[in-house]
Amino acid sequence: MTNSPWDGGLLPEPALPLSSTFEGFLQLSWQTLEDQNAGVTFQIRDDLRQPLGLMHGGIYSAVAETVASVATMAAVWKNGMTASGLSNTASFLRPITTGTVRVTARRRYCDEREWLWSHEFHDDQNRLCAVVDVWMAVRPRPA
Amino acid sequence: MTNSPWDGGLLPEPALPLSSTFEGFLQLSWQTLEDQNAGVTFQIRDDLRQPLGLMHGGIYSAVAETVASVATMAAVWKNGMTASGLSNTASFLRPITTGTVRVTARRRYCDEREWLWSHEFHDDQNRLCAVVDVWMAVRPRPA
Amino acid sequence: MTNSPWDGGLLPEPALPLSSTFEGFLQLSWQTLEDQNAGVTFQIRDDLRQPLGLMHGGIYSAVAETVASVATMAAVWKNGMTASGLSNTASFLRPITTGTVRVTARRRYCDEREWLWSHEFHDDQNRLCAVVDVWMAVRPRPA
Amino acid sequence: MTNSPWDGGLLPEPALPLSSTFEGFLQLSWQTLEDQNAGVTFQIRDDLRQPLGLMHGGIYSAVAETVASVATMAAVWKNGMTASGLSNTASFLRPITTGTVRVTARRRYCDEREWLWSHEFHDDQNRLCAVVDVWMAVRPRPA
Numbered sequence: 012m013t014n015s016p017w018d019g020g021l022l023p024e025p026a027l028p029l030s031s032t033f034e035g036f037l038q039l040s041w042q043t044l045e046d047q048n049a050g051v052t053f054q055i056r057d058d059l060r061q062p063l064g065l066m067h068g069g070i071y072s073a074v075a076e077t078v079a080s081v082a083t084m085a086a087v088w089k090n091g092m093t094a095s096g097l098s099n100t101a102s103f104l105r106p107i108t109t110g111t112v113r114v115t116a117r118r119r120y121c122d123e124r125e126w127l128w129s130h131e132f133h134d135d136q137n138r139l140c141a142v143v144d145v146w147m148a149v150r151p152r153p154a
Numbered sequence: 155m156t157n158s159p160w161d162g163g164l165l166p167e168p169a170l171p172l173s174s175t176f177e178g179f180l181q182l183s184w185q186t187l188e189d190q191n192a193g194v195t196f197q198i199r200d201d202l203r204q205p206l207g208l209m210h211g212g213i214y215s216a217v218a219e220t221v222a223s224v225a226t227m228a229a230v231w232k233n234g235m236t237a238s239g240l241s242n243t244a245s246f247l248r249p250i251t252t253g254t255v256r257v258t259a260r261r262r263y264c265d266e267r268e269w270l271w272s273h274e275f276h277d278d279q280n281r282l283c284a285v286v287d288v289w290m291a292v293r294p295r296p297a
Numbered sequence: 298m299t300n301s302p303w304d305g306g307l308l309p310e311p312a313l314p315l316s317s318t319f320e321g322f323l324q325l326s327w328q329t330l331e332d333q334n335a336g337v338t339f340q341i342r343d344d345l346r347q348p349l350g351l352m353h354g355g356i357y358s359a360v361a362e363t364v365a366s367v368a369t370m371a372a373v374w375k376n377g378m379t380a381s382g383l384s385n386t387a388s389f390l391r392p393i394t395t396g397t398v399r400v401t402a403r404r405r406y407c408d409e410r411e412w413l414w415s416h417e418f419h420d421d422q423n424r425l426c427a428v429v430d431v432w433m434a435v436r437p438r439p440a
Numbered sequence: 441m442t443n444s445p446w447d448g449g450l451l452p453e454p455a456l457p458l459s460s461t462f463e464g465f466l467q468l469s470w471q472t473l474e475d476q477n478a479g480v481t482f483q484i485r486d487d488l489r490q491p492l493g494l495m496h497g498g499i500y501s502a503v504a505e506t507v508a509s510v511a512t513m514a515a516v517w518k519n520g521m522t523a524s525g526l527s528n529t530a531s532f533l534r535p536i537t538t539g540t541v542r543v544t545a546r547r548r549y550c551d552e553r554e555w556l557w558s559h560e561f562h563d564d565q566n567r568l569c570a571v572v573d574v575w576m577a578v579r580p581r582p583a
Contacts, residue, residue, distance in 0.1 A: 017205065025205035032203050035211040036179070052194075060175050061223070062160065062168035063556070065444060067217020068239040076212040080204070096211040098384075099244045100529065102556070102575070104549065107280040119180070119558075121534065127531070127571065129548075129558075139549060142556065144573070241527075243386065245413070245432070247406065262415075263390065263425060270388070270428065272405075272415075282406060283411065287430070289388070303491065318489050318498040321467070325456035345463050347509070348446065348454035353462040354525040355505040359498020366497070367488070382497040385530045392524075 016044050021085040023093075034077060037070075049082035049116040049128075055109050070099045071132055073075040075143035078116045079128040083147045093153070097146040104142070110135035124149060126140070159187050163227040166236075175267040177220060179281070180213075183229040192225035192271075194258040198252050214275055215244045222257045224287035226290045236296070240268070240289040253278035267292060302330050307371040309379075321365060323356075335368035335402040335414075341395050353377040357418055358387045359428035364402045365414040369433045381432075383411070386435040388426070397423035410435060445473050450514040452522075455457070463506060466499075476510035478545040484538050488573075494535040500561055501530045502503040504572035507545045508557040512576045526554070539553070539564035553578060 015153055016022060021044075026056075036058075043050035051074065061067040076099050083094040113133045119125035119148050125146060132141040159165060160172055164187075172178050179201075186193035193216065196202075202212040219242050223289040226237040248284060256276045263270035301307060303315055307330075315321050322344075329336035337360065339345075347353040362385050369380040399419045406413040411432060418427040445451060446458055450473075458464050466488075472479035480503065482488075490496045490568045506529050512523040549556035554575060561570040 017210065018265075024209040027195045027205060029205055031200040032205050033201055033204055033213065036201050049229060055176040056174055057170055058179050060170060061220075062172055062175050063166065063179055064169040066217065067216065068242060069212065069219040070176065071242065072215030072242055073210065073212020073218070076210065076215070080211070095249075096246050098246065099211060099215055100244075101215065103239050103241065104551065104554070105272060120571060122533065125273055125533070142549060247411070263428060265390065268390070283344065285406060299542075307493065312493040313486055313489060313491060315491055316494050317486040318491050319487055319499065320491055322487050328550070343456055343460040343463055344465050346456060347506075348458055348461050348463060350454060353502065354528060355498065355502020355503065356462065358501030358528055358530065360497065362496065362498040362501070363490075384502055384532065385528075386499060387501065387528045389525050389527065417499040418523070432511065 016041055016081050016085055021088065022081065023084070023088055023142050033073070037074060037077060039074065039077065045080060046058055046086045047118040047133050051078055051114050052114055053112050055107060055112065065108055065111070068101070068103055070145055071103065071141040075099065075101065075116070075128075075130040077144050078114060078130060079147055081106055082116060082128065083126050083149065087149050092149050094126070094147045094149050098110055099145050100145065101141060101150035102145040104139060105134075105140040107134045107140050159224050159228055161175060164191055164231065165224065166227070166231055173186075173297065176216070180220060182220065185224060189229045190261040194221055194257050196255055198250060198255065200209055206207060206290055208251055209255070211244070211246055212267065214246065214284040215242050217257055217260070218244065218273040218288050221257060222288035225259060226269050226292065231294050234295055237269070237290045237292050239254060240291050242286065242288050244284060244286040248277075248283040248285050250277045254281050262295050283293065284289055302327055302367050302371055303386070307374065309370070309374055317426065319359070322364060323360060323362065325360065330368060330371055332372045333404040337364055337400045339398055341393060341398065342424050351394055352398070354387070354389055357389065357429055358385050359415040361385065361387065361414075361431050364400060364416060365431035365433055366407055368402060368414065369412050369435065373435050376434050377438055378411070380433045383423040383434050385429065385431050387429040389429060390425060391420070391426040393420045393424050394428050442533050445470055445514055447512050447543070451510065452513070452517055461470045462502070464501060466506060468503065468506065473514055475515045476547040478507050479527065480507055482541055484541065494537055495541070497530070497532055500532065500572055501528050503543055504530065504545070504557075504559040504574050505544060505573065507556040507559060507572035508576055509561065510553050511545060512578065520581055521578050523576045524580050526577050528572065528574050530570060530572040533557060533565055534563070534569040536563045536569050558582060
């Protein structure tokens with residue numbers, strides 16, 4: 012797939028230039044974007060680190076929020092629906108300091124109003140470093 | 155208080171220039187830093203937004219992670235301990251699109267190994283927009 | 298207050314004899330029932346224990362679920378609304394093996410659709426043993 | 441397998457007669473008990489219901505707490521370790537009023553100190569009604 016899910020017409024037109032947004036800051040490389048699976052990779056950089064040199068814990072939460080939001084929106088927008096985050100729960104298992112981070116998301120639940128995505132974060136030695144669950148609300152698009 | 159808790163000697167020496175880190179990116183203005191209370195404010199900017207113009211959900215999680223980490227570290231580092239995040243749970247109540255965001259954190263629990271911080275995010279009309287709970291692990295500093 | 302919030306006309310008529318339900322099994326003693334605060338006490342008994350003799354972890358979750366549900370329903374039923382649980386998050390801090398357990402609940406958030414209650418469980422030496430957050434959905438009563 | 445995991449020597453000797461404990465009250469029928477998968481079924485009865493006739497929300501949390509605890513303990517006790525619950529997070533998707541409930545648990549994470557179990561609850565029409573995540577701490581047995 013292309014590296015930007017915003018290119019394919021699946022998502023609403025951005026209201027801002029993508030490069031100026033937090034998505035632009037994150038610089039995720041999309042690997043998978045399907046109704047029940049999604050995945051990205053990204054490189055650790057200084058501006059993703061906290062002052063002691065580890066990847067900042069909030070980056071796990073933020074990347075998962077983006078993955079769940081984009082994957083849900085890409086599945087429902089074409090049907091006249093929109094998606095927004097309800098909750099985001101991250102558990103931190105092992106710090107990451109350098110290299111490429113691989114994020115895989117699996118849709119664990121889906122009904123007419125709520126979707127649950129579970130994300131796993133692996134470092135470049137394939138160790139599980141965090142799990143993040145995100146609940147999305149799916150609603151009809153406002154008129 | 156000063157705007158940087160890293161100035162007062164309460165925190166470990168940064169391994170990276172602060173301005174190059176994710177803390178530098180967030181540009182938080184510290185209002186309160188006490189053992190049981192902490193608070194910051196920050197301005198919404200395009201690079202804190204998702205493409206539709208709302209503040210990105212991950213920013214709530216990330217700011218709370220910073221507030222809880224800094225506040226815990228500032229309380230325990232001087233006693234030979236260090237702090238790291240265990241989990242981060244955000245519930246999103248109302249979107250924020252512009253203005254100043256005010257974050258207040260209250261320590262809800264503390265024992266010899268774990269601290270729980272609850273954060274509230276208010277917009278500049280003083281509406282509660284998100285709540286985020288962060289569990290921190292407190293351990294002896296590695297030798 | 299009386300020991301049963303089901304006596305005062307604030308709650309919908311039970312569909313089952315109370316004593317036959319799980320509420321009957323729990324035998325909670327209601328101490329406080331207000332829009333923003335609620336509290337119960339109960340005694341540890343063998344049938345609230347797991348096989349090693351500690352209070353079963355699920356009892357924390359279950360008691361909090363009851364407290365949040367009853368307190369929300371008591372506040373909204375008279376206005377034509379009903380309440381149901383969305384999620385229940387318990388963190389276990391210290392085991393309880395015997396004595397009286399004291400549960401205090403504080404409403405942390407409330408809008409037209411969702412309420413958040415935070416519960417603290419103390420043992421009879423006044424040590425905090427668990428915290429439980431419960432989100433309730435509030436909706437118009439079905440016709 | 442037999443209906444009681446307490447029969448096979450995998451678990452520590454109960455300190456109380458099982459039938460007198462909360463496990464005895466729940467009357468779970470064990471279907472699967474493996475290192476990475478576990479499952480039980482149980483029947484809805486009045487004393488598992490709340491006063492309006494639905495299964496009490498706390499029963500989801502409590503059953504998952506038992507399943508995760510027993511499955512972890514059965515895997516680690518023989519190696520000189522013990523297990524205790526850290527947190528329990530339930531999301532309620534659809535009420536159950538009657539019939540047989542089927543609970544399947546999958547181990548999502550495991551390291552030398554923490555295990556994460558995810559549980560799904562299905563009703564007897566095979567609809568997903570709740571998901572519950574339980575974190576267990578695994579530690580050396582006290583001497």
